[in-house]
Amino acid sequence: MELHPFEQHPTREWQEADAAHLLHPFTDHQALAAKGVRVITRGEGVYVWDSEGKRILDAMSGLWCVNVGYGQEALIEAATRQMRTLPYYNAFFQTTTPPATALAQRLATLTPPHFRHVFFSGSGSEANDTNIRLARRYWDLMGEPQRKVIISRVNAYHGSTMAAASLGGMAAMHAQGGLPIPDIVHIGQPHAWAHREGVAKGLSRDAFGLVAARWLEEKILEVGPERVAAFIGEPVQGAGGVIVPPATYWPEIQRICDRYGILLISDEVITGFGRTGRWWGCETFGTRPDLMTFAKGITSGYVPLGGTMVGERVAKVLIERGGEFEHGYTYSGHPVACAVGFANLELIAQQGLVDCVREDTGPYLAQKLEALRDHPIVAEVQSCGLMAAVQLCRHPPTGEAFAVEHGIGLVCRRHCFDNGLVMRAVGDRMIVAPPLVITRAQIDDMMALVREALDRTLAEARAAGWAPAA
Numbered sequence: 033m034e035l036h037p038f039e040q041h042p043t044r045e046w047q048e049a050d051a052a053h054l055l056h057p058f059t060d061h062q063a064l065a066a067k068g069v070r071v072i073t074r075g076e077g078v079y080v081w082d083s084e085g086k087r088i089l090d091a092m093s094g095l096w097c098v099n100v101g102y103g104q105e106a107l108i109e110a111a112t113r114q115m116r117t118l119p120y121y122n123a124f125f126q127t128t129t130p131p132a133t134a135l136a137q138r139l140a141t142l143t144p145p146h147f148r149h150v151f152f153s154g155s156g157s158e159a160n161d162t163n164i165r166l167a168r169r170y171w172d173l174m175g176e177p178q179r180k181v182i183i184s185r186v187n188a189y190h191g192s193t194m195a196a197a198s199l200g201g202m203a204a205m206h207a208q209g210g211l212p213i214p215d216i217v218h219i220g221q222p223h224a225w226a227h228r229e230g231v232a233k234g235l236s237r238d239a240f241g242l243v244a245a246r247w248l249e250e251k252i253l254e255v256g257p258e259r260v261a262a263f264i265g266e267p268v269q270g271a272g273g274v275i276v277p278p279a280t281y282w283p284e285i286q287r288i289c290d291r292y293g294i295l296l297i298s299d300e301v302i303t304g305f306g307r308t309g310r311w312w313g314c315e316t317f318g319t320r321p322d323l324m325t326f327a328k329g330i331t332s333g334y335v336p337l338g339g340t341m342v343g344e345r346v347a348k349v350l351i352e353r354g355g356e357f358e359h360g361y362t363y364s365g366h367p368v369a370c371a372v373g374f375a376n377l378e379l380i381a382q383q384g385l386v387d388c389v390r391e392d393t394g395p396y397l398a399q400k401l402e403a404l405r406d407h408p409i410v411a412e413v414q415s416c417g418l419m420a421a422v423q424l425c426r427h428p429p430t431g432e433a434f435a436v437e438h439g440i441g442l443v444c445r446r447h448c449f450d451n452g453l454v455m456r457a458v459g460d461r462m463i464v465a466p467p468l469v470i471t472r473a474q475i476d477d478m479m480a481l482v483r484e485a486l487d488r489t490l491a492e493a494r495a496a497g498w499a500p501a502a
């Protein structure tokens with residue numbers, strides 16, 4: 033029998049073909065070619081398998097998206113059925129398809145009541161481009177066209193298109209390609225650990241949260257309140273390192289947005305659909321956003337889909353006074369993506385995953401993380417629902433960091449992989465965001481692998497003289 037082209041190669045051949053032809057996102061290609069790409073061939077539940085047959089616990093849910101885990105028949109069924117019925121039609125020209133409209137209606141029931149409309153895109157980056165268009169269009173229609181500035185934060189991640197990368201606060205991304213685009217400015221992040229030697233020194237977490245939120249007010253006054261259109265933030269910064277803000281932070285941000293009348297955009301691409309233990313991160317942190325970005329978990333990553341929830345404040349103006357909104361994507365409301373999204377939301381609801389994260393697995397993970405606090409290279413642990421960070425540090429009592437050139441996060445990540453665990457490194461911060469279907473027993477397995485990786489990292493650091501001897 034002839035083999036399917038996806039099955040016929042040994043790993044080495046995949047690696048050669050890959051090095052010859054595939055440019056990867058966020059990758060140093062020379063380094064990758066020297067090492068050989070890892071080929072993932074199969075997934076089931078919270079596990080994936082590579083082309084060598086090795087099983088790996090995927091504690092990052094792919095890229096924060098495979099929330100219902102791999103191999104869910106309901107989603108596979110939904111995609112297959114829709115592909116047979118109607119694989120594509122658009123939502124332009126006064127047209128829709130049943131999955132697009134049904135998913136929009138369903139999203140309206142799962143979001144805070146002032147959200148009744150959705151604009152679909154193909155990804156989170158596109159949805160954030162849409163947000164800039166929407167925010168600026170809103171202020172045009174309100175007769176304040178000079179309100180163009182969007183305030184974001186250092187170390188934020190909002191995607192990788194020109195506009196989304198500009199909204200983001202990643203210095204390395206801005207350094208390539210002349211970013212940010214005009215009228216996007218950044219304030220500091222509510223990251224107490226990063227500010228431990230600076231403004232956060234000697235402050236309680238809550239006091240620091242207020243200081244960090246007031247950077248927004250300072251920036252508004254600096255730019256001129258009459259020029260500011262919106263503030264955008266992730267409820268919990270994800271790619272920046274799972275930075276859980278102090279409890280005081282978001283309510284103060286909301287107060288400041290209200291005071292100056294500026295739009296609040298909650299980028300819920302990671303925090304949406306139960307990750308924090310509620311359907312939306314804004315519910316966990318107590319804000320009332322005007323626009324809400326989603327992607328990733330909407331389809332559990334099975335097919336690409338993103339979008340923006342548009343609150344009544346903006347939707348009403350856009351619909352009643354806006355005429356034609358000159359914006360849209362070929363795949364806005366793609367029927368297969370929307371059918372899978374709909375099935376995914378049904379599954380999350382049926383399985384009670386959001387409540388489970390809030391009441392069971394989230395607190396259980398937090399409790400297990402606590403046990404890492406006394407590890408010799410762990411400075412802090414933080415979690416919110418099923419997203420968590422472990423901050424590595426050379427000498428926790430003094431907060432002395434590892435030397436940057438030792439790349440301790442990458443060392444730890446290598447030990448994770450070798451040991452059958454996907455954990456991500458953001459600098460010296462190790463992060464996890466496992467599928468929401470993870471069980472307590474699987475959390476135990478995951479945490480055993482995490483501890484093993486930390487122990488091996490410590491041993492390597494001691495052997496190299498990077499960490500104090502025992």
Ligand SMILES: *Cc1c(COP(=O)(O)O)cnc(C)c1O
Nearest residue numbers: 155156157189190191301302327
């Ligand atoms: C991943 C991510 C995005 C970008 O989504 P893409 O689908 O990769 O374009 C935007 N915002 C946040 C918070 C993200 O984590």
